[in-house]
Amino acid sequence: MADMRLPITKCHGSGNDFALIDARELLLEDREWAQVARALANRNGAVGGDGILLLTAGDGQAAFGMRIFNADGSEPETCLNGLRCVARAGLETLGLDRATVRLKTSHAEVARDADLAAGVFTVRETAGPAGLDVREWPLMGEGARIVDAPITRLSPGLHFTAVSMPNPHLIAFVDSVDEAELVRIGTICEGAPDWLPNRANVSFVEVRGSDELYVRTFERGVGLTNACGSAMGAATFVAGLTGRLPFDRTVTVRNRGGLVRASASAGGMVTLSGNATVEWRGRVTVELAAGVAGELTIVERCADEVAAWAAVARR
Template sequence: MLLRFTKMHGIGNDFMVIDLVSQHAHIQAKHVRQWADRHTGIGFDQLLIVEPPRNPDVDFRYRIFNADGSEVEQCGNGARCFARFVLDKRLTTKRTVRVETQSGVIELTIRPDGQISVDMGAPRLQPTEIPFQADREALSYPVEVQGRTVELAAVSMGNPHAVLRVEAIESAPVHELGALLEQHPRFPQRVNVGFLQVVDRHNARLRVWERGAGETQACGTGACAAAVAAIRQGWMDSPVQIELPGGRLSIEWAGAGQPVIMTGPAVRVYEGQVRL
């Protein structure tokens, strides 16, 4: 069968988006890996699937698969693309939609200027909720990696993140240390690793090593986690502008127990069909 899809990106973090509301298919991990290949497939960081909701209080179900075929809980850049997709495809006429994810319900709003704001919910900071192995919650944690100690913050934005402060993102050991920390035993579900350079009280630069995908041009949940870590440790104040290799995101967070609001663009690249 032929399956319609849309290629999209959120500041360079790219996606294949499939509507399984009007189409019907059973997508397996092998299909995801095949389509994700940038030489022989479509090429993307994540596959996003739009499904009918299981919960009557929400508009859609949102599923995310990494390029390696693993399903994950959340993706912020993908959420903005999801909102643009369902509106463009006339799956809804609402400018604000509630979406069910593996990690809970999020709310997506398409603003008059075309930017999309996502209420990502409150960050989870208790180690058991991240999940991260630690005796108690702390602003940061020392972690041993191949005989050296690195200091990192641990935050869940519906998916686990480690945030490390660096002097300059250009010289940060993203590929070496990111790959080691992704698989670190203190993160039982693996982890996304952000390397944060604080520029001033409201501006920062970030590179992210994503579990199951490697370094990406942008990571929305990574930007949210980095902003939360920086605000909690007194390095920055909300709102925070995060500059990633693919572009800029605006992050607002009022503090403990409050939701993180992420705002940025979502772009449709092309439409296609793939044989399943």
């Protein structure tokens, strides 16, 4: 593995931050991309983030594609916060207003949307349908579906709904988020027990009135995160599925990193509208063999975008 000098864009969706790479002409093996992710997502390194995003080539159905590698080098099925960032890059690069995007195991629709606030580049994305058959994860020993039901080996008191977006999520509605309990349960799932070999994202969700949710997530391959887009989408769908909020209502979904507007249909399609904020652009050296980032050069800082999103997040 030779060292590489990579152009990157540091970006975030609702506080879920990444290094984005135009990989349409970069032919790296998966194990090499995993090393790039470990290097660039290291919070103690030159860049830091929840993972890396790759803008990839399209196919007969999609104008372009997206891949994501988590901080631990694993590759999830999708990331809806990351998708908005890749969508922005793809739309701007190709001069499009909307597009179909190829994901790891599915496709999504994206479009430039009206800005959430002045100076906040906003993308609308639609993905799904959500899946309820946990045998596909697999999650074993709990039947084919888990809808607002206990999983006693995780918690005797909480009720979970298991849904894929298409990455796996365990959603528990709570009166108030107990972060220590979320970390405890998330750590169990992150350990890939025999009954959950591919792990799962775990979210605690508060219903705040008739049109707002608050979501806190322990993300597979990342840990406790400021935001997880697919978790926010899954929570919106599960709120409708369990009768907590109506389907097809646009709601505000908040998290530590900010917010998105979201809606879900009874058929499992989820639409999120949220920011795709560029913080800076630059170049970084990656020592592939060691999985560490070297010299970083920032060539453009996007202070106005950062400030515009900070104003939204404060509210």
